[in-house]
Amino acid sequence: MPTFDYAPAPESRSVVTIANSYGLFINGEFNDGHGTPFDTINPATEEVLAQVSEASTADVDRAVKAARTAYETVWSRLSGADRGKYLFRIARLLQERAREFAVLETLDNGKPIKESRDVDLPLAAAHFFYHAGWADKLEYAGLGPAPRPVGVVGQIIPWNFPMLMLAWKVAPALACGNTVVLKPAETTPLTALLFAEICQQADLPPGVVNIVTGAGATGQAIVEHPDVDKIAFTGSTEVGKLIARTIAGTRKRATLELGGKAANIVFDDAAMDQAVEGIVRGIFFNQGHVCCAGSRLLVQESVHDDLVHRLQRRLATIRVGDPMDKNTDLGAINSATQLARVTDMVAVGEAEGAHRWSPVCELPSRGFWFAPTIFTGVSQAHRVAQEEIFGPVLSIITFRTPAEAVAKANNTPYGLSAGIWTEKGSKILWMADQLRAGVVWANTFNQFDPTSPFGGFKESGYGREGGRHGLEGYVTTGGAR
Amino acid sequence: MSERVEVRKTFKLYIGGAFPRSESGRSYAVHAAPRSGRSTSSGSNTGAFLANAAMASRKDARDAVVAARKAQPGWAEATAYNRGQVLYRVAEVMQGRSAQLVDEVAAAEGLSAAKAALSVDTAIDRWVWYAGWADKLAQVVGGLNPVAGPFFNISAPEPTGVVAILAPQQSSLLGLVSVIAPVIVSGNTCVVVTSQDRPLPAVTLGEILATSDVPGGVVNLLTGVTAEMAPWLASHRDVNAIDLTGAADASNVSWGELEAAAATNLKRVRRPAGEAEAAVEPDWRLTPDLSRMTDFLETKTVWHPKGR
């Protein structure tokens, strides 16, 4: 039997230059932090990419002061049209340097180059384009009379989509006239630091965007800083609750994009081949490091065996390995910590009696890897059906009726996203009404767009990002409340 | 001819469409406010004895949450047109009982009959204003999103679920309807802790709701001590949101602590008006913006491919 083996097709690493060490980006220039510097590594090889400064509380204070000064002296006085022009510049610069950013993202994060190239970077640029146009039209956004910026915004972003999350946060904040202190995740700081160069190339006034690197303590310093007017956070529900508690009793505002345990619901009348693709996109996109991942597959009992068969056949074609190879579908797990978490949860699933299956695939010996995994025979009571795993692990649960599917889908403290697969239109609309989730994908999954608001119900957080709704978190209005 | 002996009313709680006494068996004396020149006085109610009100306990609050949760899906599934009609009906019944409301507001807030009447009229008008929003809100705050791909993409508001409300302490009716109507118009149900010292108009509003077409459990009214019930509602994991408006002027209530407790299940929190730690009661005479509705909405975005 002939086989079509794809020869290695590595993206060139030479398109990006990584410095040995990086400082903090405060008031338009890089300077050293006063915390303990830390390494950022390539999770696919465990190679150290660079040393990064840790911002101390005093460094955060400097960054907030720079942001406050920039807000009061420059940014809030600029016309919306001029703010927009800076954002347009940034969008263009990101497009021009997209390949460089994509390579750096893949090196630092471990995600396949095909995803950083085709998803993360184009969408990041699109977010700046979209919000650039809002900057001089806010009074038409229906947010209320006389929209004004909130002030200095502290933004804390996760490691799963470093550059895209930066764009989600920075673009609307700047468009609405706020200035920013942004902390990228400690395992993926490099694209944010490269973005600092974009700010310089765009001649963005100093202090409008400040980037401080560090881990939880740095984030906490931002959250607790008295002169920060708003926190925008994407990350775990646990930390989200901590932030909500910390800012309680102050006038500091927050938008929180937190965890999820989304149900992807497949009915017997679904377009099965596309449903299989949607399941794969739902849980194996970005190694399953996606807060809205379709991590629970709810499948109608009558088609369970057929669907699992189709899914297993499909998973056998998933290419796991070098994220820099253009044909890689599933890259590295972002960190040793996350790999341990995924490994532990899978052990729990097995111990609970669910049946574990993975396709045959050879994993590299160095780096952090986990094969695509599905669990069949899962029930709602299992921890793998309740807890967010944040890895390439799918739990499969059956249902018999639409009402049962809804009940099981909603039976979680989370409420970020959900998927529905059926060719019957009225069933889609009924299901979409019933599901307690901020984003419902019907006959598709994991689609994102700058115009489309994103965010959760219940413990998946509050506020929306993207679209007209996403602006609400970055303005105050003048009406009677 | 001797004056007729009046038949007095017993003021009870309103939970799940019924009017129980507190499960604790407790009640407390409610007094009139001294006369004031202001539209609502912020003085303490040291005047004549008006009635004994039920003093709801944390268990009453718990039962009210159960009733609100039970009523919520049905209320949200009613058509927006139907919710609008039901709420308009409430205004009709309020109008019919306005004389009673004026008396109660005058006594509760220490107002002249004319000022109380103005306040009641404004409350009825406020209710009508919100009722009209029922079938318009989704059009104003939702809509199509022009995504860059072959997808139909629409964002629409949905009620966040069960909302706990600390009703304002001073404005016993206008303030009360100004916090209840915007919450329920979109399909939420609520558990309301009424003004502690001025609870009687709230109980009458409960009677109005019960005799309109509002399903039992959509609005639940608890009279009693705000500081006693608020922490239980703030930390309750089956409550989706909390409005802390009534923390202003409530004794022994720290809205910051309530907000911190609300983080337990990431409730949506509407903070009281005011600057920094200070909480003040808003001027209810002003026509509000949409935030009292939108603060208790979730935006749901639905995607579907467009193909042949």
Place this chain on the structure above:
Amino acid sequence: MTTVAHDLPPVSDNAALTRWLHGLPGVDQVGLEARAAGLSTRSIKTTSKAWAIDTAISMIDLTTLEGADTPGKVRSLCAKALVPDPSDPTTPRPAAICVYGDLAHVAREALGDSGIHVAAVATAFPSGRASMPVKLADTRDAVAGGADEIDMVIDRGAFLSGRYLQVFEEIVAVKEACRRPDGTSAHLKVILETGELATYDNVRRASFLAMRAGGDFIKTSTGKVAPAATLPVTLLMLEAVRDWRELTGVQIGVKPAGGIRTTKDAMKYLVTVSEIAGPDWLTSDWFRFGASGLLGDLLLQRQKLATGAYSGSDYVSID
């Protein structure tokens, strides 16, 4: 694996056939096209590219289907098939020459016992608008002329108006007409003309109908209607043959035809064959390209791989 379609409902009447075809899972256009777009981002380099180029060449049905075709033109095409690249004798030969039925005997004579097949279009190609006796005579004539593969067209009018049984019975009859006096049979490729079927649901139904009626291959297009072959349509038909083999044990081939002109295009199709139907389909027995210009570009790319320098059209013979 079972070898008989005993699980399938009977094909007793049009209503039964309709119920069966309409009971097949639907196809979501956007999802299908996204899957095809995803597969087309595969990057095929070095040794893989060399293998894929040779495999693609060996799968070509080198085609001329013009009103102006002559015996001379057909002989010239056959000569190219026999020696695709005079500068490199290791170059594989295409699978077949594809011509109109009246010229099948010319191709047969020119190709001799080279192993290159003679495919002839029949059944009032490309429109299929003729009476049944004419279509059958057309088929028998091509077989008699030496064609060992018949590319028939279905009656799209009948299909689109719901007369599935008629389409089914025509395929059965044409298959019968492919039989030679010695009892052997020409292979039957059933052209669905997907550009006229218009929807992917129709393509899936027509694929299952053609497979059930006994077609050996299902083929996308005549090349005379736009759009001809597309990657999503081919992907869908590859899913159909994959599912059909699981259902019945019978393997059916797939032939996209028309519009595939470049090596890059051919790579995308081979990736799709490999990842959708599987490696069993990666030979000319089970996958063909209906093309005329494609061979030239494959040869240019082959020369580039061999010499390391970009080649030009003057270094590849015109047919």
